[in-house]
Amino acid sequence: LDFAKVEKAFKKIIDRHETLRTSFETKEDSIIQRIHKVEDLSFRVEEIVVDGEDEIDRRIGEFVEAFDLTKAPLLRVGIIKLEEERNILLFDMHHIISDGVSMSILTNEFVQAYEGKKDFDALSIQYKDYSVWQAQKKQSEEFMRQEEYWLNEFSGEIPVLNLPTDYPRGKVKSSEGSSISFTLDSDMTSRLRAAAQETGTTMYMMLLSNLNILLSKYSGQEDIVVGSPIAGRNHRDIESIIGMFVNTLAIRSAVKDEMTFKEYLELIKQKTLSAYDNQDYQFED
Known part of the structure; x- marks a missing residue:
């Protein structure tokens, strides 16, 4: 070298x-x-x-x-x-x-x-151009529409997930934690892909649905919010720029006992697609 x-x-x-x-x-x-x-x-x-x-x-x-x-x-x-x-x-x-x-x-x-x-x-544009565009967008009708969507999604009481953990929830919020990695075997992966194809969904939607149901069963709560990152690079000009474009989408859904899995999966599909359509509105806002 x-x-x-x-x-x-x-x-x-x-x-x-x-x-x-x-x-x-x-x-x-x-x-x-x-x-x-x-x-x-x-x-x-x-x-x-x-x-x-x-x-x-x-x-x-x-x-x-x-x-x-x-x-x-x-x-x-x-x-x-x-x-x-x-x-x-x-x-x-x-x-x-x-x-x-x-x-x-x-x-x-x-x-x-x-x-x-x-x-x-x-490069045709740089990150500062994106910053200016993002600031200008806050004055647009499109931004107001996206703001209305998220305020609608989170109207009413915001749920706090109460899982049966080994230790009580801390009084001061902390982002400390750890990660657990595991691998799904090829048979399970193939079956999930086939189910996603059959229902016109993606692997992300399939796994999010399962995670939400699991959290609901552990907590006994219907109202579940899971946040996940989105790349935020929804324009060709910013695909090759080094910078921080990521946003967090907080996807909220109700896991109801009377729904079949396919019905709930369809709900998650619609919630996810709507969140993608409104991804420019920053989670911090």
């Missing part, structure tokens, strides 16, 4: 994407984006030395640090050199300038820039 080429490739990508040259600061109670020139940034690829493979996980953990939002780039790159032809490339990037799709864009562009296969076409 050529360290100089790695650094050059990243500088090329940082130059291409204004988000990677953006810092954030407060001005008169408003948060503003400040875009810097690539030559004004002190960016370098850090070489991380490990004393044996037992140290790798610890060094990766240490590599992730808090960012100062007033200092660009909000991207950190490091390399752990293990052998002559075996290296680990580390990225640490603040969520304010990136999402899951951004990581894919960054990875693909890095490979192309490192191999020097082609020069990138100039």
Whole structure:
């Protein structure tokens, strides 16, 4: 691995994407984006030395640090050199300038820039253009319509999910938690896909329906809200931009005993499609 080429490739990508040259600061109670020139940034690829493979996980953990939002780039790159032809490339990037799709864009562009296969076409718009568009949209009739949809969905009392947990719910809300991963076997996956095809739904709708029913059975509640992220890239011009476009859709539905599963699945299909149609209205609002 050529360290100089790695650094050059990243500088090329940082130059291409204004988000990677953006810092954030407060001005008169408003948060503003400040875009810097690539030559004004002190960016370098850090070489991380490990004393044996037992140290790798610890060094990766240490590599992730808090960012100062007033200092660009909000991207950190490091390399752990293990052998002559075996290296680990580390990225640490603040969520304010990136999402899951951004990581894919960054990875693909890095490979192309490192191999020097082609020069990138100039981006037709940058993230600041999207920010302006988003701010302007708040004055539009379309935005008012979307606001009305979500206020309608969450009129009345908002349910709190009371699951029978091992410990009482904390008085102070915390976002601490952990993840549990599991894999559905190929037979179950095939059956779910067949059921989705038969009902004109998607795997997401199928799994969301099942999750809602499970939560309803555990809690004894009918009114269930599940939030899930949506990419928010519903225009071709922003498909290839590194940035934070993700929104959360809080999908609310009533799980009623008298409904068949197919009837409930159809309800979730309609709720989900309506949420997609109104995805520009931010969850924070």
